[in-house]
Amino acid sequence: MSQPGARAMTEPLLQVRDVKTHFPVRGGPWGRVRGSVKAVDGVSFDVRRGETLGLVGESGCGKSTLGRTLLRLVGPTAGSIRFEGRELTGLSQRELRPLRRRMQLVFQDPYASLNPRMSVRELLGEPFAIHGLERGAAREAKVAGLLDMMGLPREALDRYPHEFSGGQRQRIGIARAIALRPDLVVADEPISALDVSIQAQIVNLLVDLQRELGLTYVFIAHDLKIVEYVSTRVAVMYLGRIVELADAADLYRTPRHPYTQALLSAVPVPDPERRRARILLQGDVPSPLAPPPGCAFHPRCPFAMERCRRETPPLYSLERGHTAACFLVENDARERPTSAPDASPSHEGG
């Protein structure tokens, strides 16, 4: 691999600007477009090299869609995604191919993501075959090395996914994802389908691999304790938008957005100093087909003001890179935020 230059080392691995992923909803006898699900609706953030960016929020907030959009597995409707400074949104599938090996996804359900008719030897050899890398004995050696790294025995090579436990299957899924030494791994709820007793082992495996291979993670999860444990920074999503982003320690110590406060108030903490009053969230996440006007959180917010029903709060910059999209923090903002750049052309992804 070529040695990245100093600039490449300091620039973010991924720069995401005002990205939207809307899904058209069709209806009626002619299947006309009736509206769109705004699964991701204007998000901007950077992912720094070597960090773990945690992505949290209730079910349906758009976390998976955002994760897949970052990898261009789903085409964004608008916005810009730069990987090492290179714009991804306009690239054809062919142009994306060489980049694919550098950006990988770990799935929630390893059973559904592994072809049941392929042996482990084939499953782990496949990434090399797809990209025309390593053959014969060299590929065998790489595959065996992956097994060692995952703590799986060599006998596993000739066995099939159904012969393994959930945790072992996830190890195989992770091995496939890291086989080609990617830079970026999006882990989409990588442990939520697993038995609680083995969740920690898989999390620790991911943490060790990050250290060993210098990986950058986007870690999607709804378990806030695990996100706190693994993340360098954490982004909180609500109805297609990021409502708060901060260093993990800052976010957990001083959450500024009422939505984050409510999510965290539900997490049991043994330390009485950190215990907070439980804020009960009323109702469910509204439909991303018709998000509420103004601040999308206002119908569920215990602090909603008249203004929140009319205006959408921008992401205010607070101290130490902490940002929050809530009028309550406006007075603490370091500067008046400029509105998100909306100049990016809409485009059909592929």
Ligand SMILES: Nc1ncnc2c1ncn2[C@@H]1O[C@H](COP(=O)(O)OP(=O)(O)OP(=O)(O)O)[C@@H](O)[C@H]1O
């Ligand atoms: N291919 C699709 N077509 C239409 N709507 C979609 C599609 N994929 C996701 N959605 C919708 O987009 C919204 C966001 O879904 P997404 O799965 O990204 O959320 P999530 O936060 O990851 O939730 P979960 O934790 O349940 O996976 C949901 O309303 C979902 O129904």
